[in-house]
Amino acid sequence: MTTIIDVAKQAQVSKSTVSRVISGNGYVSQESREKVLDAMEALAYSPNLIARNLQSGETKTIGFLAHGFIDPLGIFLESFISIAKKYNYYVTLYFTGSDKKKEIEALNQMKYKQLDGLFILTRANKWEIIEPYSIYGPIATWHRIDSERIYSSYVDHYSGYLRSLDYLFQRGYRSIGHVLGNYENLNTKARIKAIDDFHQTKNLSFNDEWIFYDKSRLDNGLSIAQRWHNMTEKTDAMAFYTDSVAAGFISELQNLGYSVPEDVAVIGFDNSEISRLMHITTVDYSIKRQAENSFIYIHNQLNQEKIPEQEMNVKLIERQTVPLRKL
Structure with a gap:
């Protein structure tokens, strides 16, 4: 040889x-x-890369874990791969399909020294099951999690969502529906607090029928549109926790004979490509910098360095789905 x-x-x-x-x-x-x-x-x-990795104790590869394709994935993954390449790291993408066993298999790649670190975009197992794997390598996520063992690049969804609601109020909307994610997520709980504070501050009435929970993102924009169609007291605006569900809602409403924003205003969250293509007013909460900061954390942990993180800002992106409304 x-x-x-x-x-x-x-x-x-x-x-x-x-x-x-x-x-x-x-x-x-x-x-x-x-x-x-x-x-x-x-x-x-x-x-002989395998032999070299065993000798050095590193693979120069970071795992990127997700259930499957969701709307923010493209932006996040592209940014993560770009900064990883800058620091001479590879990225391996794992789609688990929400399978807990497959997620554990990916986590075991760190245990067996086939990955140096891991980023979790979407998870299947509970955090208390995932956390112990941090002894084998650094783990980062964009989910909001209070943990000393897993890094979170989350942004404050309370202030971001409150900004969305204030914007709708300033544009003349008073009955606002809310499409939220999994109730167990801390980001969802932060949004619920923003909803409560908003209605108390503005002294607005509220109907429990105006809150929708979405756990999967898959086709739920369509089902929410059908539920909105059947409501006796329809909202004049809908605020979504992600652009992809907002896009599905708009598409199905058009099939039902409605027009957006004439019949209902829509505001999303992500500032993803689909929001740009469908002209959806949305909130940009620094997905790219969340990805960069997640990699920077992993890199710093692996190399005992202190590269500074990027500052993250929340911005409202005005497009066509929230016109000024005459009261």
């Missing part, structure tokens, strides 16, 4: 020079690099 020593002899350079060419780390002159590459080709040498 051809070794790195054989390549060094063939190229007439040192073993360390060959190592720097293979790893991409450290300075190598163009002349020496070409000699090494020519020698590798002549000897049909292929670096």
Whole structure:
């Protein structure tokens, strides 16, 4: 079997020079690099990455865990991969389909030294089951979680959602429906508090029928549109926790003969591509920087560095689904 020593002899350079060419780390002159590459080709040498990983104790690979495709995934994954590449890390994507066993299998990749760290976009198991795996490598998530063992890049959904409701109020809307995520999530609880505070501050009446909970995101925009259609007291605006469900709601309302925003105003949350394509007013809560900060945390933990995190801001993006309403 051809070794790195054989390549060094063939190229007439040192073993360390060959190592720097293979790893991409450290300075190598163009002349020496070409000699090494020519020698590798002549000897049909292929670096033994597995052996190298075992020796160094790292794979330079971060796992990215999700149930499947959801609307923010594209933005988040693209940003995460981009910054990982900047620091010479690879990203492996795991789709679990909400299967708890498959999620544990992915977590075990850290235990068996096949991943250096893990980012969780969506989870199947409870946090108390996931947390112990942090002894094998750093774990980050964008979910809001109070944990000393798992990093969270969350933004304050209370202030972001309250801003959405204030905006709707300023535009003339008084009966507002709310489409929220899983009730157990801390972000959902923060939004519920924002709803309570908003109605108390504005002295507005509230109907329990105006709150909808969505656990899966799959086709729920359609079912919420049908429920809105059957309401005896329809809201004049709907605030969604994610753009993809808002888009499904708008699409189904059109099938039912309604028009947005003429019949009901809609505001989303994410500022994802679908909101831009469908001209949905939405809230941008720094998904890209959430992704960057999650990777920075993992990188800092693995390399004992202190790269500063990016500042995150919440911005309202005005488009066409929340027109000014005459009272």
